[in-house]
Amino acid sequence: MSRPAALLLIAGLALAGGTLAASALAQGEPPAGAAASPPPVVLKTAADFQSIKDPAARSLALFAEAGKVIQSPRCLNCHPATRVPTQGDDLHPHDPPMVAGEAGHGPDGLPCRSCHGPANVTTFGEHIKSMPGDPKWAVAPAKMAWQGKSLGAICAQLKDPARNGGKTLAQLQQHMAHDHLVGWAWAPGEGRKPAAGTQAQLGELVQAWIDTGARCPKA
Known part of the structure; x- marks a missing residue:
């Protein structure tokens, strides 16, 4: 040829x-x-727990399942143990160094919106694949810190209006099921693993947990 x-x-x-x-x-x-x-993490539905006849036992099982989301990195990073937000699946300190400030929107002169816009933005760095964003991007108040706490301790926080933003259980369910910033956990941008299941599934689990007595695991 x-x-x-x-x-x-x-x-x-x-x-x-x-x-x-x-x-x-x-x-x-x-x-x-x-x-x-990698395959997505499976989150059971509320209906999957109907076979547990004892309401208290079912309530505990439902909250343990919801805990797959509540204790995922997508949630924990925004509920840091200190006023320093964390990043990644390993919860490493925010890079560049950052503090939440009084209102959770960053320090004076350098608010979160300086980098975080209303939506995720794809980047081309070697390690950082996208810049996360949401119209309500912020760090949770200090009284809502979850990192390093057991699921039982987090549950007690969620039920306490003094530590959950003054929410009733019904308002807490609406927050979990419909809040846009909570929903970011299932669309976190390239390079981040989404939370388990869907936001709708989480909302159903939380509602079923409330309906069965909102029991908390032992701290």
């Missing part, structure tokens, strides 16, 4: 390969050799 003919053959194969890869991507299939995405 002559050299020009060989070059044409190689170009044709490359074009065909590119077409196949594009077709696979369009159909949601990863290209050959690409690493498979």
Whole structure:
């Protein structure tokens, strides 16, 4: 085969390969050799606990399931043990260094909105794949700190109006099920693992937990 003919053959194969890869991507299939995405974390539905006949036991089981979300990095990072927010699945300190400030929106002169806009923004850094964002982006108040606490202690906080923003249990359920910033946990941007299940599932679990007595695990 002559050299020009060989070059044409190689170009044709490359074009065909590119077409196949594009077709696979369009159909949601990863290209050959690409690493498979990890499967999403499964969150049981409230209906999955109907077989537990004792209401108190079912309430505890429901809250333990909701705890898969409540204690996920997507929630814990915004409920730090100190006024210093954390990042990533390993809860490392915010980079660049940052403090929440009095209102949870950053220190005077450097509010959170200096970097965090109303929506996620894709970046091209080696480690940081996207800048998270939401119209209500903020760090939870100090009295709502969750990091380092047991699920039982967090449960007691959630039920206490003095430590949950003055919410009733019904208002707490609405917050969990419909708040836009809470919902960010399931769409956190590239490079972050979403919370388990869906926000709707969490809302159903919390409602069923309330309906069965809102029992808390032992601290």
